[in-house]
Amino acid sequence: EVQLVESGGGLIQPGGSLRLSCAASGFTVSSNYMSWVRQAPGKGLEWVSVIYSGGSTYYADSVKGRFTISRDNSKNTLYLQMNSLRAEDTAVYYCARGGRITGTSDFFDYWGQGTLVTVSS
Amino acid sequence: QSVLTQPPSVSGAPGQRVTISCTGSSSNIGAGYDVHWYQQLPGTAPKLLIYGNSNRPSGVPDRFSGSKSGTSASLAITGLQAEDEADYYCQSYDSSLSGFWVFGGGTKLTVL
Numbered sequence: 001e002v003q004l005v006e007s008g009g010g011l012i013q014p015g016g017s018l019r020l021s022c023a024a025s026g027f028t029v030s031s032n033y034m035s036w037v038r039q040a041p042g043k044g045l046e047w048v049s050v051i052y053s054g055g056s057t058y059y060a061d062s063v064k065g066r067f068t069i070s071r072d073n074s075k076n077t078l079y080l081q082m083n084s085l086r087a088e089d090t091a092v093y094y095c096a097r098g099g100r101i102t103g104t105s106d107f108f109d110y111w112g113q114g115t116l117v118t119v120s121s
Numbered sequence: 122q123s124v125l126t127q128p129p130s131v132s133g134a135p136g137q138r139v140t141i142s143c144t145g146s147s148s149n150i151g152a153g154y155d156v157h158w159y160q161q162l163p164g165t166a167p168k169l170l171i172y173g174n175s176n177r178p179s180g181v182p183d184r185f186s187g188s189k190s191g192t193s194a195s196l197a198i199t200g201l202q203a204e205d206e207a208d209y210y211c212q213s214y215d216s217s218l219s220g221f222w223v224f225g226g227g228t229k230l231t232v233l
Contacts, residue, residue, distance in 0.1 A: 035222065037167075044123060045159075045167065045210055047222035058221060094166055105155035105173050106214050106222065111166040 002026040002110045004095050009115030016085050016119075022078040022095030022112055030073045033098035035108065036080045038091035046091075049080065050098070063089075085119045092116050124149060125211050125225035132231040133201045141228045143194045143211030149223055151192035154214040158187055158196045161208040161227075170209070171196060198230070206232045 008020040020036070036048040049059045049069040057069050068081040078095050092114040099109035126144040133139040143156060150156055155174050159167040169178050171187035174194065186197045194213075198205055211225040 037222075044227040045212075045224040047224070050221065060221070099169075099172065101173050101176075102155075104153050104214070105157075107155075107157035107169065107172045107212060108159075108167075108222075109169050109172070109178070111168065113166050 002097065004097065004110055004112035006093065006095055006112040006115040009093065009117045011118045011120065012085055013121050014086060014119055017081070017083045018085065018117060020080040020082065020093055020095075020115055020117070022080075024076045024078065024097075027097070028073075029071050029076050029078055033100075033106075034069075034071065034078045035096050035098060036067075036069060036078075037094045037096050037108070037111075038089075039094070039114075040088075040091040043091075048093070051078070082117070085117075087119050090117060090119045123226035124215060124223035125213060127209075127211060127225035127228045129226070130229045130231065132233055133198075134233045135201055135203065137201045138197065138199045139201060139230065140198075141196045141209050141211075141230070143196070143225050145192050145194075145213055145223075147192065148217040149213045149215040150189065150194060152216055154216075156187065156189050156194035157212045158185075159210045159212065161210065163207070167210065201232055203232050206230055 003025045033052045035050045066084045094114045095112045096108035097110040158171040160170045161167045174189040175187045215223045
């Protein structure tokens with residue numbers, strides 16, 4: 001059974017740093033592309049970052065230069081290092097496993113339960 | 122402002138049929154990228170509902186169906202049930218500079 005369990009969220013002051021973790025089971029993180037998707041309170045979903053099986057990484061413009069996605073294959077865990085946090089980064093952060101049926105059909109087939117990050121002084 | 126446009130809310134009585142639209146542009150849906158749908162029950166994580174425009178993952182009832190045409194897509198729910206009350210999001214891929222995975226703003230379905 002595929003499971004994703006996030007951790008690491010909390011209350012952090014503006015300008016601070018936080019590292020989120022996503023422990024995976026039931027599949028190998030390095031065999032799929034993996035993403036972080038966030039949801040601000042009462043708002044919709046926003047894609048944040050992706051790491052492909054080959055190791056390539058990409059980011060949304062809103063977090064580029066501040067966030068870093070990575071994975072530890074030995075722990076089968078995905079990470080999101082968040083630096084220079086801003087109030088607008090306040091959201092529930094979900095890790096999600098990528099699915100693909102063709103080159104024009106990328107989606108997320110499994111999601112974690114999410115971890116809340118609150119950026120406030 | 123979401124890249125994909127959805128109505129903020131729809132409603133229907135139990136047993137009725139409702140549809141939720143998702144409108145994109147030439148850099149996402151119109152470029153040939155598939156549309157996928159997620160259901161988010163209150164207080165829970167999103168769950169994949171439809172992938173590849175019209176495919177249902179195992180366990181999703183056939184009351185849910187999806188379609189795509191041109192730069193738009195639709196999710197249809199027939200035989201509406203109380204447990205269908207949730208937020209629904211469409212998602213596609215965007216080939217523009219600020220692209221990658223893009224979502225609609227979400228539609229709140231209320232079962233009357």
